[in-house]
Amino acid sequence: MIRHIDIAVQKIFEMKEKEPAKFKKLIDEGIMIGLGVDLGDRSKEVNTVNQIKKQNKPKDLEYAVVTEAVIEGNSDEAIKLTAALLEKRKDPTDLVLNALMPGIQTVCELYDIGESYMPEILLANEALIGGVKLCQEKIGEVPSKGKVVSLVIEGDVHDIGKNIVAAILRANGFEVVDLGKDVTVEAAVKAVKAANADLVTGTTLMSTTKEGLKALAEVLDSEDVPVACGGAAVDRHFVETFSNSVYGKTPLDAVKIAKKICAGKDWKEVRKELH
Numbered sequence: 001m002i003r004h005i006d007i008a009v010q011k012i013f014e015m016k017e018k019e020p021a022k023f024k025k026l027i028d029e030g031i032m033i034g035l036g037v038d039l040g041d042r043s044k045e046v047n048t049v050n051q052i053k054k055q056n057k058p059k060d061l062e063y064a065v066v067t068e069a070v071i072e073g074n075s076d077e078a079i080k081l082t083a084a085l086l087e088k089r090k091d092p093t094d095l096v097l098n099a100l101m102p103g104i105q106t107v108c109e110l111y112d113i114g115e116s117y118m119p120e121i122l123l124a125n126e127a128l129i130g131g132v133k134l135c136q137e138k139i140g141e142v143p144s145k146g147k148v149v150s151l152v153i154e155g156d157v158h159d160i161g162k163n164i165v166a167a168i169l170r171a172n173g174f175e176v177v178d179l180g181k182d183v184t185v186e187a188a189v190k191a192v193k194a195a196n197a198d199l200v201t202g203t204t205l206m207s208t209t210k211e212g213l214k215a216l217a218e219v220l221d222s223e224d225v226p227v228a229c230g231g232a233a234v235d236r237h238f239v240e241t242f243s244n245s246v247y248g249k250t251p252l253d254a255v256k257i258a259k260k261i262c263a264g265k266d267w268k269e270v271r272k273e274l275h
């Protein structure tokens with residue numbers, strides 16, 4: 001006899017495979033209920049598709065259509081609209097931060113509530129990259145304010161955020177050596193020495209790989225090159241459990257950190273100042 005509970009268990013295992021975000025939410029809420037925490041109407045509080053889109057939608061309507069093109073994963077449209085705005089002399093850094101980035105932010109938040117899937121995120125990323133590339137071309141070569149090595153740490157392939165950080169650092173006059181994703185500590189140290197870098201930005205999105213940033217910061221301590229750590233898997237509390245590191249949340253934090261480090265401040269001062 002097939003029992004309802006068996007069907008439910010099977011469904012839950014399917015969800016774990018296919019929709020990890022939804023699965024996590026189910027487990028988290030189950031734990032809270034098990035602990036006797038009244039969730040009340042919280043599930044209804046979870047953002048709807050429209051709320052998420054509204055929250056991330058730029059107020060400027062010309063920017064909003066770029067955001068929408070990224071959400072739709074329409075690279076041609078994102079490139080065409082970005083080019084038109086650059087033609088109108090809009091600031092390229094502002095376009096990356098306030099027109100292109102809200103698009104990828106939206107699809108990722110939609111993913112969290114099970115309303116967007118990986119192929120959509122990857123298409124949105126293509127559209128984002130198309131627009132970012134144009135903005136970078138517009139900024140062109142600027143005198144270098146300092147050298148930054150950017151990477152996603154070993155074991156982690158999530159590079160969308162790292163690419164945005166690298167683009168914003170470049171837009172702000174820093175020379176960026178982009179080592180890509182899944183980078184070992186050894187490879188990073190070699191590149192830092194070869195480039196004579198002032199700073200490393202390390203990204204990680206998984207709890208299983210975040211210790212890699214700690215290992216990197218500790219090894220680079222002897223080279224006197226600090227690591228700005230970011231990405232959804234880390235927070236200030238974690239990053240401040242090890243030395244030679246500064247936590248940053250946004251790409252503009254990376255710029256602030258880079259400016260201070262390249263101005264000769266040491267990581268302890270920068271940490272304090274960013275609090």
Ligand code: B12
Nearest residue numbers: 108156157158159160161203206207228230231232248254
């Ligand atoms: C897209 C995505 C993928 C894509 C990645 C494509 C790519 N090229 O990056 C693919 C399909 C490859 C993927 C694979 C996996 N993924 Co995934 N993925 C995501 C997803 C949906 C979005 C991540 C993203 O790009 N966010 C948008 C960017 C812009 O945000 P960001 O990286 O945080 O960067 C921003 C800031 O953090 C900051 N920032 C970033 N770096 C730095 C650095 C510094 C110095 C500073 C100051 C700031 C800063 O600036 C950025 C812009 O604001 C998330 C869920 C989510 N909603 O976030 C899951 C998620 C990260 N993935 C997850 C998992 C588990 C996996 C897999 C293990 C799944 C599997 N079972 O195979 C694999 C991992 C493979 C591997 N070895 O890495 C989990 C991680 C859970 C955890 N905490 O450990 C998440 C959270 C999903 C979930 N809820 O379960 N994934």
